[in-house]
Amino acid sequence: MSFFNPLGFIALLGIPLIIVMYILKEKHKEVRVPSSFLWKKAAASSIAKKPWQKLRKNILMFIQIIVVALVAFALSEPYIKGGKEASHYIIVMDTSASMSATDVSPTRFEYSKKEIEKIIDNASPDTYFTVVSAGKYPHTVIEHSQGKDNAKRVVSDVKQSLESVDMKATLEIIKTVKSNHDGNVYVFTDTGFDSGDLEDIQIVSVKNSDDNAGISLLSENNGNVLVKVKNYGDETVKRNVTLYNGNDIIDVLETDIEGKSNADLYFDIDSSNITDLKAVLSPEDNFKYDDEYYYTINKNTSKKALLFSDDNIFIEKVLSVIPGIEIYKGEKDFINNAEGYSLYIYDGVLPENMPKDGHVMVFSPPKENNILNVLGETELSENVTEVSCDITKNIQNMNAAILKAKNIEVPSWGQVFLKSGDTPVAFYGDNKGQKTVVFSFDVRNTDIPLKMEFPIIMYNCINYFFPERNTDILNIFTGDDVNINLLPDTKEAYILKPSGDKVNIAPPFPADVFTSTDEKGIYTLCENNSSGITEESVFAVNTVRDFDNIAEYENNGEETAVKKVSSTDKSLGGILIIIVLLALIVEWWVNCHES
Template sequence: MRFFTPWGLLGLLAVPAIIFMYLLKQKYKETKVPSLYLWKKAIPESKAQEPWQKLRKNILMFLQIAAAAVLAFALGSPYIMGKTQVVDYVLALDCSISMQARDVAESRFVAAKKDMLRLVDEAAPETTFSFVLLGEEPSLVLSGTQEKQEILRCIQDTQVTDGGVAWDKAKEILEAERDVLGGQIVVFTDDYGSMGDLPVEEQVYNKGGNNSALSLLSYSEQEDGLSVLTRLENWGVGGEEKTVTLYVDNAVFDTKSFLLERGESKDVTFRGVPKDANSIMVRLFPEDDLMTDNMRYVGVSSSSSERVLLVTENNMFLEKALSLIDNVELYKASPEKMTGISGYGLYIFDGCLPEKMPDDGFILLLNPPENAYVTMGEKKNITATARMLDNTGLADISTISFEVSKARALNANWGKPLIRSGGDSLAVFGEYQGKKTAVFGFDLHDSDLPLNAGFPILFYRLMEWYFPDGEGALTQHQAGETISFSLRPETEKAWVITPQGGKMVVAPPFPSLPYTQTSKTGFYSLVEEDGSGTQTTQIFGINPKTEGESDLTLKGEQKTVEGGQAKTVHAGKSMRNLLLLLLCAILIIEWRVNCREH
């Protein structure tokens, strides 16, 4: 016999303590009585109480000693070695927003964690576990561990998010881990069928909660102020009055109420919001089984113009295209006057470069001479049609194609291609030493791009990339998304302040680090500081995912799956439960004997 917790055997010290108690002399006091007749009858009993006498046979003492010994052995968790069948587990926990629903006691997430902790705690020794968190970015937390305490701690520390689950990626991780571990996949979630044809055991927590949600929030500038639009969707009980309250800079601005049937949606508009507002929030009342999707947040971006300097001999095409962009304040200079320039958000050099590049601002180079930004090939004739690439992230430009007569192929390890002709990159863009930079390897006059209907669209989207505004501005994102910040060219330090008051530095280094701590909704702030210590703050909202999450009704059908393949291992078979049953039996007998004697 072996012991998992040998320190429990310290309980055997109770055995001599019990014996010592039976040997102790009981204290007494003198008392006057009218007769000794009856007291003589009690002499044999009093003899039994004399100290340090030889122990008599006392069944109660033996039962108490047995109970103490059995309890000590049970605390030691004894086991005997033997062969046993063990199933390994790949455990997956759904951390999406719908798991916060309170149609299950406490919440779906809390109930799932409790059952997962119980499964691990009751699993046989030598059971191997892997643990996967299911979220917008599913992750393998533990792989192939037999340390129960480690996986119990990981499960206990797991927090629910306000986002969704990337089920396709989750399926790939679970399938790969099952192939390595060879065990049973157990998914703790709130719907059936999320894993498709992958054989998994689904532990589902769903009682069809009552829920309504705000699924959209946006604003637009009007003559009388900002117009705010939100959308109310009802997946719960029909005929209930729903109230939407608008908050501007954390103060109540307006309230509207509606009656919605189940499955019905309603667009709600608020007008006259001050243009100088910094933040807008909408909230839905009354509360329901899922409260997180009752609120949405958006920051209000500034609409100031950006100063752009175009240095060119005479490029009327480019000048005309840039002058049509609303938030661009265009300035023009000749190459002879480009020394010592500063104070602009973007510098465009067409066919020229200054001896010293500006310290501030972003850079756009058109047909430049040799430079430190890119490696340039020899100028050559181009026969293949030049095309915009599909995966640039710039909207509405992938269909643009044009002809160019001469160009130089570009190579830049800091950027990605924007325009290709055959196998050559004719334009690249990205961040060079912390500054947004784009380089074109051809003269616009050597192409028919300026005559193409997509020419103004291309430069409009480029200006949006340099200076995000409107849809591209940092105003709101979905929980779980990774955010890449577009910092000002003069920024030397930048950090994010969370709704809880936490602070995370995102720059330096440059380019800024992607921000991934977006699992919780609320207002966040991006703070940028330049060399003089001047700070600018942009508020943005992180909003809950509602699509596929706010409808709390049970989806899919339960499927029967075969259990995971068991393995035979030499493991300890615990005897603790058997000893605890024996202890209960001894205590019952001791109680019965004690009742009879008294």
């Protein structure tokens, strides 16, 4: 037998109080009576009421002592352990964002810690403990370790995150631990958990209410702002949505949201001078982290491309229709001194050395050059086909004819994306931080410009050089990894988090994947180039919306989650209450007969 609340035994202090009441002196009033005939009958009673007289047997006193003892026992919440008696407890703690809800005081997560400490306190001294932190990347904190104090310290040190929880991965960890050291499993969570065929597992729900309304989406398009608000509860709620530009209020709208439904709110704003928006839902409810939503508006600037060509109308035309690119024609006399452009395009020519800034696109390079190893020229008998990669995205079954092409040795950094039979005719890659695309042929000697695939290939090349940053870092939630695409002339790059912490991401190049998205708010990407100029752009990270994953639990108004979901531990509280009621009935019966 164990106890959920050992402090309930404090009620036993009522027993000495009952005993003192039975030996205390009673206060008497002097009363005149007409006869003393019944004095002899009252003598025995009056002797028992002498001050501080030796305690005599009294059935009412014993009944009252029994009642107090039973009440104390009931308050301590005794239960009989179900299943087998385990010497190993596997404790799983859900650390996801929804565990910060305050429908259970102080929060679901902190409440879980208190209940886990009770389990540890009630365990036998030789019990082994395993603690699993269940978040986006579940892991064991300690495994099969003895010592109650150490287990409680580990539980206390587990931190809550603002991420989601991967319950499938958590289940695999539990299975692995149980296969190594079998034991009883306690899973403290507010989400659905399918334990499958696992034995000796108890799902401990720490959720008291589904009442919550949160912002599920914020987006902007040409000054039109959409805010979606979702009501997870059953009752209709009234909420205000305040739209901010930084810290300045733009507008406030009010809405009524029916239970288990969504509401769309529209704002019309002037976004020309706005870089970030924030929508705030009020009044605050049990889960405050989804009452805010951040959104950034990055203004895309055109990239300057310098073209060295002998009036190749096909290249000029196809590049002119690709948005975000400004084409400038360069004089061949200045080919070795060109700088300050994001992209350099060489058609039939090459400089003595590659430019130090910007990316490079080459068509039909000359044999004599210091950059590519051109072995000669060859005639092609087979049509050109694509090789699946980023440059040939959205292209299938390409079939184009090329009269002749340069025979170029593909460098180690090159990846072929067009070929004629086994002969490579185009490749791309990252050459020491400089993205390069090489076509070994002159497009004027092919039918490729007449094919629908040509503009697609050129668009994919430009997108390879200059990825659309907004699409790469849009809708980021806490815990997500972010791929950062840096400007071609960036020499150093770092990210400022909402708290002000600085995280370096480059060098080395290419930039590392940014994984430190543990804070909600606006992040600033800073890129320093060789000219000492810092380019800044922003992106938003919002708290993960995981209320959609929370399963429905019936809480029946109970305050103690452990009691609520323990499927095999049998509570003795109901039996003790019945015994107390029977004892009170017996006391009433005895009192009536003595009277």
